Amino acid sequence: MATRRDPSTWFDAVNVGLLTVVAAACLIPMFHVTALSLSEEGAILSGRVGLVPVGFQLRGYRTVFESAAMMRAFGFTVYLTILGTSVNVMITALGAYPLAKPDLVGRRVIWLMILFTMFFSGGLIPLFMVVRSLGLLDTVWALILPGTIATFNLILMKTYFSGIPASLAESARMDGASEIGILLRIIIPLSTPIIATLTLFYGVGHWSQFFQALIYIQDPDKYTLQLRLQQLITEGVGYGPTVVFGQSDDIPVESVKAGAIMFVTAPVLIAFPFLQKHFVKGALIGSLKE
Amino acid sequence: MPALTGAMLTLAESRWRKVVRDRHLYLLLLPVFAYYVIFHFVPMYGVVIAFKDYNIFAGVRGSDWVGLENFRVMLLNDEFFIVLRNTVMLNVISLFVAFPAPLVLALLLNEVRNRRFKRTVQGIVYLPHFLSWVVVSGLIISVLSPSSGLVNNIIRSLGGQSVYFMTDRVWWVGIYQLSGVWKEVGWGTIIYLAALSALDPNLYDAAMIDGANRWQRLKHVTLPGITPTILVVFLLSVGNVMTISFDRPFLLGNPMVLDVADVISTYVYRVGLLNVDYSYAAAVGLFQSVVNFAFLLTANWLSNRIKGEGLF
Numbered sequence: 147m148a149t150r151r152d153p154s155t156w157f158d159a160v161n162v163g164l165l166t167v168v169a170a171a172c173l174i175p176m177f178h179v180t181a182l183s184l185s186e187e188g189a190i191l192s193g194r195v196g197l198v199p200v201g202f203q204l205r206g207y208r209t210v211f212e213s214a215a216m217m218r219a220f221g222f223t224v225y226l227t228i229l230g231t232s233v234n235v236m237i238t239a240l241g242a243y244p245l246a247k248p249d250l251v252g253r254r255v256i257w258l259m260i261l262f263t264m265f266f267s268g269g270l271i272p273l274f275m276v277v278r279s280l281g282l283l284d285t286v287w288a289l290i291l292p293g294t295i296a297t298f299n300l301i302l303m304k305t306y307f308s309g310i311p312a313s314l315a316e317s318a319r320m321d322g323a324s325e326i327g328i329l330l331r332i333i334i335p336l337s338t339p340i341i342a343t344l345t346l347f348y349g350v351g352h353w354s355q356f357f358q359a360l361i362y363i364q365d366p367d368k369y370t371l372q373l374r375l376q377q378l379i380t381e382g383v384g385y386g387p388t389v390v391f392g393q394s395d396d397i398p399v400e401s402v403k404a405g406a407i408m409f410v411t412a413p414v415l416i417a418f419p420f421l422q423k424h425f426v427k428g429a430l431i432g433s434l435k436e
Numbered sequence: 437m438p439a440l441t442g443a444m445l446t447l448a449e450s451r452w453r454k455v456v457r458d459r460h461l462y463l464l465l466l467p468v469f470a471y472y473v474i475f476h477f478v479p480m481y482g483v484v485i486a487f488k489d490y491n492i493f494a495g496v497r498g499s500d501w502v503g504l505e506n507f508r509v510m511l512l513n514d515e516f517f518i519v520l521r522n523t524v525m526l527n528v529i530s531l532f533v534a535f536p537a538p539l540v541l542a543l544l545l546n547e548v549r550n551r552r553f554k555r556t557v558q559g560i561v562y563l564p565h566f567l568s569w570v571v572v573s574g575l576i577i578s579v580l581s582p583s584s585g586l587v588n589n590i591i592r593s594l595g596g597q598s599v600y601f602m603t604d605r606v607w608w609v610g611i612y613q614l615s616g617v618w619k620e621v622g623w624g625t626i627i628y629l630a631a632l633s634a635l636d637p638n639l640y641d642a643a644m645i646d647g648a649n650r651w652q653r654l655k656h657v658t659l660p661g662i663t664p665t666i667l668v669v670f671l672l673s674v675g676n677v678m679t680i681s682f683d684r685p686f687l688l689g690n691p692m693v694l695d696v697a698d699v700i701s702t703y704v705y706r707v708g709l710l711n712v713d714y715s716y717a718a719a720v721g722l723f724q725s726v727v728n729f730a731f732l733l734t735a736n737w738l739s740n741r742i743k744g745e746g747l748f
Contacts, residue, residue, distance in 0.1 A: 157547070157650065161544055161547055161548065162553065164544060165545065165548065165553075168557070168561060168621075169556070169557045169560040169561060172563060173560060175579045175586075175618075178578065178585075179578050179579070182578060191583060191584055193583060193584050193588065193592060194589070196589060237467055237468060240465070240467055240468055243464060247458070249454065250454075250461060251455050251458070260472060263476040263477075265675065265728075265732060266480070267480070267725055268476075268478075268479030268480040268482055268722075268725070269479070269704070269725055270701070270704050270708065270721055271704065271714050271718040272481075272485065272718060273475065273482075274709065275479075275485075275496070276478050276479055292475050294471045295472075324460060325461055325463075326464065329464070354568030354569075356570050357681075357682050357683055361709055375571070376687065379570075379574045380687060380690075403578070407574040407575065407578070410571055415563075419559075422559055422562070
């Protein structure tokens with residue numbers, strides 16, 4: 147870029163300083179809560195914990211890991227995330243492939259119908275009634291099927307598929323390959339970047355599921371981790387821990403809450419660095435083409 | 437006109453031949469089609485219960501029509517006007533706070549020369565986008581806690597008194613805005629950075645030869661170049677003026693601030709699903725969808741009139 151030839155000015159110093167503050171502001175809440183999760187209860191309650199643990203202990207985490215309710219929710223959420231993401235990515239690919247074909251008869255009408263759903267919806271209540279009448283309440287499918295395709299992700303994938311040379315599919319068709327064969331053996335292997343991106347988007351979406359679990363799930367065995375975390379941290383003092391742990395008497399409540407927040411966040415933090423390069427590329431495909 | 441009819445016939449025929457040729461592609465589309473019909477278009481039809489007195493035993497079709505009765509009740513309800521006011525107020529403030537923030541951050545990032553520094557900052561600011569609102573609200577409530585939170589610890593060590601951020605209505609609105617900026621500002625820069633990287637470097641060279649300083653280059657090259665992108669983001673925000681997703685106000689809110697934190701989505705959840713007043717809640721939901729759609733179309737029309745471009 148041409149600006150590189152500028153002499154270094156005070157502006158650059160201020161800019162770097164500002165951006166450092168912004169980046170720090172993104173991380174500090176997580177450092178603080180991590181410090182809380184490792185601190186002794188008395189130090190937390192007297193307001194002595196900043197960014198470093200005071201009176202180091204692991205009871206907060208031990209309480210979380212020993213809680214049957216939290217572990218049950220963890221197992222169910224892992225199951226939901228794997229099953230749900232597989233369904234999402236597969237069905238999105240099934241939609242993106244035919245719709246990326248420029249001469250498909252009716253493509254325009256179908257596409258406009260799909261885009262229309264981005265700007266107009268029937269609202270929560272009619273959707274709830276559909277899910278209920280299909281008998282999906284209290285099943286994992288209530289958390290998966292209503293969000294099978296995120297239209298934005300469908301746009302990303304269709305855009306990516308449109309960029310794959312049509313001649314590849316054509317020559318396979320000449321050799322007698324079926325459409326599903328072309329999709330599986332030619333298109334999908336060429337599309338790992340977009341599949342990685344959508345796996346991340348959908349996967350994080352399932353891991354974060356709260357509202358759908360709140361409205362569709364009554365059975366505590368199918369509570370998601372986010373729902374359990376919400377009960378723990380935002381229900382009234384003492385009441386939340388009782389709901390989750392069955393009692394709250396000898397529990398270091400503050401470090402348990404902080405520990406539970408970090409426990410729920412940890413998988414995202416661990417996966418983030420590996421997936422980062424994919425999602426930026428994926429998001430760019432969408433924004434450039436839109 | 438036999439020739440014309442013939443041409444039309446062959447056109448229809450070739451279209452039909454294409455459909456037959458692509459029959460397997462339509463088969464692949466079937467589950468996609470089923471999804472959009474069942475979970476988008478059936479609910480759009482299901483919204484007719486807003487004009488009925490829904491009775492769970494009679495079903496959607498068997499329930500009695502009541503015309504606009506549910507909307508009349510809605511417009512006479514004080515509670516509805518409070519949630520309407522809160523929804524619009526929080527969104528309008530966001531247009532001044534959360535909308536420009538990613539643009540400013542993107543412009544600052546764009547001026548950074550050290551690539552490694554730029555990439556590190558980008559990586560960090562993208563992260564909060566991937567945290568759930570449950571986690572973000574948990575982090576915010578912890579950091580702002582009057583007894584143990586980092587912010588109040590600092591205020592006290594400077595000799596001040598603890599501030600009850602989450603239960604004070606004015607502070608709460610500020611925290612609500614800030615939480616949105618914290619979570620999405622980094623992610624929001626992606627679209628602007630893409631637009632910035634697509635600008636022609638020759639324009640900058642020319643501007644520099646003409647002696648333009650940094651500010652003049654920003655004003656005369658950069659901003660005009662990314663105006664279409666800014667416009668799209670702005671139109672989408674305007675089109676959502678009636679929408680606040682459920683999680684943020686519900687999770688940050690508490691009984692002390694309900695008269696500013698209660699919005700349409702939390703209201704629909706409460707009257708519809710907790711009080712099982714389906715028809716009335718569906719009417720409120722429909723009002724929301726229609727107003728959003730009208731705002732989007734109006735903003736788009738205005739944008740087309742004034743700038744000659746819009747979303748569609």
